[in-house]
Amino acid sequence: MPYKRLIPHCRDTQLLLSQAQDSNLSPLTRARVRVHLWTCTACTRFSQQLAFMRQAMRQLGKD
Template sequence: MPYKRLIPHCRDTQLLLSQAQDCRLSPLTRARVRVHLWTCEACTTFSRQLDVLRLAMQKLGRD
């Protein structure tokens, strides 16, 4: 089915989430990642873990 190509696989989504920590993703790519996160609990957990790590690193930088 053609719609499946619009939704990235887990490996691609995790790479994109990591890249999003350093640079802004295009609107289409952000939308594709959001759609994947709606359907994948593992990648949603990975995304939350990245957020926690980012916040921890920011706090370390302030001390």
């Protein structure tokens, strides 16, 4: 398997990050996403934004 196929593209990573909000990713998929996040600031920001929105929604639910 070529090296590039081990690390997902941004579009795939963002989709996986969104899916991870609702269900658990497999250990291999989580590792692939983590490696991508180490190298991509845009997807890291996207991940942080998802976490922020999730926390905000939790807080809204408490009010």
